[in-house]
Amino acid sequence: MQAHPTKTVETFALVAQPMTRADIPRLHHLSVGVGWTHRPEDWEAVLSLGEGIFVVDEIGRAVASAMWFPFTEGLASIGMVITAPRLQEYGTGRWLMGQILDRAGERDLMLSATNAAYRLYCSLGLTPGPTIHLHSGFATTPPDAPPLEVRPLRPEDEAEVRALDAHAFTVPRDRVMDHLRAIGQGTVLLRQGRIAGFAFCRPFGRGHVIGPVVADTQQEAIALIAPHIRAHPGGFLRLDTRETEGPLRDYLTACGMKLQEMATSMSRGTERFSQRHPRIFGLFSQALG
Structure with a gap:
């Protein structure tokens, strides 16, 4: 059985694992914690449309998430990228995005960037386009x-x-x-x-x-x-x-x-x-x- 990727932050290890419907309660709690309005039903919907990974801390709490949505062999989008505020300064978002980019392969990519994530995505080679209102x-x-x-x-x-x-x-x-x-x-x-x-x-x-x-x-x-x-x-x-x-x-x-x-x-x-x-x-x- 393949081991899940891990990352050590301060004195504890984070573990990235595939999303499943059984994880929706933890994912919902994570999104509520950053002010998103997604319901459990909305998480279930996006899980039916794509694939994702989420990160748990040493006591099993979800502390980060990211998904990718393959449309064709040539195009995918990335979304549902969340990092708990207490981990944002430790490079957790870059580590997580690296795993999503590996899964997307050489496809063209689309995503929407908040102000907080904009610099990270630019550093990963994505080009800014129109503003979303x-x-x-x-x-x-x-x-x-x-x-x-x-x-x-x-x-x-x-x-x-x-x-x-x-x-x-x-x-x-x-x-x-x-x-x-x-x-x-x-x-x-x-x-x-x-x-x-x-x-x-x-x-x-x-x-x-x-x-x-x-x-x-x-x-x-x-x-x-x-x-x-x-x-x-x-x-x-x-x-x-x-x-x-x-x-x-x-x-x-x-x-x-x-x-x-x-x-x-x-x-x-x-x-x-x-x-x-x-x-x-x-x-x-x-x-x-």
Whole structure:
């Protein structure tokens, strides 16, 4: 049996081991400790979409975590990177990231960096890209959306929606789309009878998260997310976007979803954040783009 990697910090050893669903209570406790809103159900979701390792201390407490999500043989994303505050100055994050990078191999990589982790990721060879703006809050009555043809997603729309997402994201992400089909509610935008954009909303954290949102313009994105906001009056909603200031973010603020935090999109390999059409106006998550 292969021994798990270990690291000695001060006078005790840390052990890195693979994540399993049985570890969710400890992982949830770790994320709560750094202020994340993930529920146990949200941890279960990401474990179904990728692979991870977490670090335990001498009494079995989870003190760090990281995951990677392989989309294809050429692309993966990294997320759910947490280091307990008491260990951040001892190089635990770099040690943990080294193991994740080994697992990802030579794939292109995408991740979202907090201010605290930005310098570490730069030192590991990742290149900064657009800023991610996290908007969230308790939904108020939305202003009128642009008068475009938007309707609920139907089962027969699946192939077109998957094709749009693969184009916007640059590769298919079948696990993500399967997950959305199982737990999300969708809207689609029609143009000349064809699906030209879509948006999903699903349970997450304190309420619901809207994303991914794929469209050609900010006005189309607004039309796609408006039904989801109207469906959750007074509920807690979140949307993460790489859009700079403009109509979409103004609309989110007007709906009670104010700017709360910012992160930096980072990548290794092929640049995948260009303004293609259609493009991603709302992320599925910061871990999975």
